[in-house]
Amino acid sequence: MGMLIFCIVVVVVIWMILKKISNSLHQQVNSLRQKAEQGDSQAQLNLGNMYYAGSGGVKDNRQALAWWQKAAIQGNAEAQSALAGMYHFGRGVTQDDRQAVTWWQKAANQGFAEAQAMLGMMYEAGCGVAQDSRQAVAWFQKAADQGHPDAQRAMGTMYLVGRGVAQDHITAYAWFIVAAANGNKDATEARDKIRRRMMPQQIAAGEGLAKTLRGVLAALRASQHIGQR
Numbered sequence: 001m002g003m004l005i006f007c008i009v010v011v012v013v014i015w016m017i018l019k020k021i022s023n024s025l026h027q028q029v030n031s032l033r034q035k036a037e038q039g040d041s042q043a044q045l046n047l048g049n050m051y052y053a054g055s056g057g058v059k060d061n062r063q064a065l066a067w068w069q070k071a072a073i074q075g076n077a078e079a080q081s082a083l084a085g086m087y088h089f090g091r092g093v094t095q096d097d098r099q100a101v102t103w104w105q106k107a108a109n110q111g112f113a114e115a116q117a118m119l120g121m122m123y124e125a126g127c128g129v130a131q132d133s134r135q136a137v138a139w140f141q142k143a144a145d146q147g148h149p150d151a152q153r154a155m156g157t158m159y160l161v162g163r164g165v166a167q168d169h170i171t172a173y174a175w176f177i178v179a180a181a182n183g184n185k186d187a188t189e190a191r192d193k194i195r196r197r198m199m200p201q202q203i204a205a206g207e208g209l210a211k212t213l214r215g216v217l218a219a220l221r222a223s224q225h226i227g228q229r
Contacts (some may be wrong), residue, residue: 036067044071045079052082061092072103080107081115088118088127097128108139116143117151124154124163133164144175145220152179153187160194169194173206178213 029050035043048067051060065086071079084103087096101122107115120139123132137158143151156175159168173194179187195203 036070039074041071041074041076041079044068044074045076045082048079048082061086063092065092072106075106075110077107077110077112077115080104080110081112081118084115084118097122099128101128108142111142111146113143113146113148113151116140116146117148117154120151120154124158133158135164137164144178145217147182147217147221149179149182149184149187152182153184153190155179156187156190160190169198170202170206170209173198173203174209174213177207177210178217181214 029047032043032047032050036047044067048064048071049055051058051067052064053059065083068079068083068086072083080103084100084107086092087103088100089095101119104115104119104122108119116139120136120143122128123139124136125131137155140151140154140158144155152175156172156179158164159172159175161167173191176187176191176194180191198206
């Protein structure tokens with residue numbers, strides 16, 4: 001009997017905790033929606049994020065798209081990039097790479113690194129825009145300068161194969177080192193693979209260049225941080 005009462009108490013306590021969490025989440029969603037409906041672009045972005053992730057209890061790509069579009073129209077770069085992704089993958093809307101490029105371009109022009117990296121990929125693949133490896137490198141470089149690991153790995157790839165830039169295995173190796181240090185697994189594999197084909201002096205040169213790149217990138221990020229104050 002004592003164990004039964006204990007189990008009942010535990011169930012009741014858990015139910016009360018879950019109910020409290022549910023009520024709190026409901027209040028947060030209502031507060032966020034109120035701000036979003038009043039035109040707060042950050043609230044619109046966050047509400048779109050909640051619908052996309054289903055964190056508010058309901059996953060709805062169309063609602064996510066609608067709220068991101070409201071924020072994007074107001075110039076929110078993160079929302080513009082998210083909206084571009086929806087067009088690119090055809091989530092909540094008909095797939096349209098031209099629209100994807102349009103919105104990634106807007107976000108990239110504001111310095112949003114994820115959009116710059118994606119725009120580089122679109123230029124390199126020729127999706128929604130004329131194929132242009134030089135433009136791809138230009139956008140990869142901008143994102144890489146902000147520490148975007150995928151863009152840094154892409155820079156390594158472009159130098160490795162000589163697309164949009166002169167082929168340079170030492171520079172490619174350096175970018176792979178930088179991207180791998182930032183957690184990009186593909187760059188780690190590429191770094192190890194190219195290393196096996198390099199002479200000792202080339203490896204040393206690449207590692208020296210990677211050290212220089214890290215210093216330059218750190219200085220760039222520091223200056224950007226100061227400029228944002």
